[in-house]
Amino acid sequence: xxxxxxxxxxxxxxxxEPFMNDRQLEYFRRKLLAWKSELLEQSAETLxxxxxxxxxxxxxxxxxxxxxxxxxxxxxxxxxxKLVSKIDAALRRIDNGEYGYCEKTGEPISLxxxxxxxxxxxxxxxxxxxxxxxxxxxxx
Numbered sequence: 001x002x003x004x005x006x007x008x009x010x011x012x013x014x015x016x017e018p019f020m021n022d023r024q025l026e027y028f029r030r031k032l033l034a035w036k037s038e039l040l041e042q043s044a045e046t047l048x049x050x051x052x053x054x055x056x057x058x059x060x061x062x063x064x065x066x067x068x069x070x071x072x073x074x075x076x077x078x079x080x081x082k083l084v085s086k087i088d089a090a091l092r093r094i095d096n097g098e099y100g101y102c103e104k105t106g107e108p109i110s111l112x113x114x115x116x117x118x119x120x121x122x123x124x125x126x127x128x129x130x131x132x133x134x135x136x137x138x139x140x
Contacts, residue, residue, distance in 0.1 A: 046076070108123075
């Protein structure tokens with residue numbers, strides 16, 4: 001088991017440090033865990049809210065509005081579930097020593113990109129290329 005890495009509260013990864021050193025990895029691990037915790041907390045609140053709102057509303061307009069709200073909550077919950085799974089995958093990449101490197105090119109993903117989107121798996125250039133290719137080959 002690895003020794004715990006000291007990380008000051010005001011620490012931010014910097015370009016002048018060795019890429020994905022222990023401090024950077026710990027920074028992103030903590031960021032991902034905090035994000036996951038926040039999502040799980042929101043999910044629990046959503047489930048509580050849905051359980052409370054499961055009532056029989058006699059007015060058809062109110063019932064339709066409530067069903068729309070419920071569908072939106074469930075869609076949001078599903079997106080959060082998928083996001084938690086991406087966070088778990090990023091945490092596994094940290095453990096495997098693969099975090100921070102593009103899955104397509106193997107090049108380092110910029111620290112700014114990882115700070116903004118810690119679940120990123122590709123460099124910005126590779127992601128843009130992937131999205132362009134996806135748009136061209138879409139079955140619309």
